[in-house]
Amino acid sequence: ERPIHIHPSILSADFARLAEELERISTADAVHVDVMDNHFVPNLTLGAPVVSAIRKATSLPLDIHLMIEDADRWAPEYADLGAESVTFHAEASGAPIRLARELRHRGARAGMALKPATPVEPYLDMLPELDMLLLMTVEPGFGGQPFLDVVLPKIRRARQALDGAGVPVALQVDGGITRETILRAAEAGADVFVAGSAVYGADDPEAAIDQLRRAPLV
Ligand code: DX5
Numbered sequence: 001e002r003p004i005h006i007h008p009s010i011l012s013a014d015f016a017r018l019a020e021e022l023e024r025i026s027t028a029d030a031v032h033v034d035v036m037d038n039h040f041v042p043n044l045t046l047g048a049p050v051v052s053a054i055r056k057a058t059s060l061p062l063d064i065h066l067m068i069e070d071a072d073r074w075a076p077e078y079a080d081l082g083a084e085s086v087t088f089h090a091e092a093s094g095a096p097i098r099l100a101r102e103l104r105h106r107g108a109r110a111g112m113a114l115k116p117a118t119p120v121e122p123y124l125d126m127l128p129e130l131d132m133l134l135l136m137t138v139e140p141g142f143g144g145q146p147f148l149d150v151v152l153p154k155i156r157r158a159r160q161a162l163d164g165a166g167v168p169v170a171l172q173v174d175g176g177i178t179r180e181t182i183l184r185a186a187e188a189g190a191d192v193f194v195a196g197s198a199v200y201g202a203d204d205p206e207a208a209i210d211q212l213r214r215a216p217l218v
């Protein structure tokens with residue numbers, strides 16, 4: 001059995017009360033922070049100054065998901081802010097191997113994300129350069145969208161490649177994760193689960209985290 005990691009996304013939290021909202025997920029494995037630039041995705045959230053404030057407001061590890069253009073230029077500064085991991089989109093990087101090495105050099109784990117329709121095969125040889133592969137299970141940009149089952153075969157192929165190569169890369173899924181869809185994603189081979197609305201939409205976010213964590217086991 002693969003350990004399950006739950007990373008609540010603060011995209012679904014109340015941005016006017018971030019410190020309190022972070023306290024409501026103290027049992028999470030990390031906090032997922034969605035950075036959007038209105039160019040790579042049609043939505044705008046927050047940037048380095050707010051990430052820095054979040055860093056000071058919580059002792060949870062920060063899992064930064066950059067949905068921004070020109071990741072080669074902007075991603076390294078997020079590593080410098082003390083993020084545990086920085087994930088850039090392959091579609092937004094001209095030199096993903098160089099960027100992954102730069103993130104590690106600056107002390108962060110290197111993550112790379114793929115949109116639902118981006119194939120994983122071109123990236124299989126660079127998996128040893130990564131600490132995490134994020135397979136988006138919705139089109140990035142917004143919380144609360146339904147899980148795309150069409151991504152499940154890609155999750156399976158990525159899991160096979162990771163196990164075959166024996167590289168310890170976390171396999172993260174993000175978008176539409178609920179107590180129901182987490183079963184299919186876990187069965188396909190994911191081991192890190194981002195959940196926004198399923199956690200912050202609940203009356204008790206920590207109970208919701210617990211239910212998600214136990215769902216694949218029951
Ligand atoms: C979407 C973001 C997700 C989002 C997930 O572009 O990357 O992290 O917060 O929200 P839910 O869990 O509601 O789909």
Ligand code: ZN
Nearest residue numbers: 034065174194
């Ligand atoms: Zn995300």
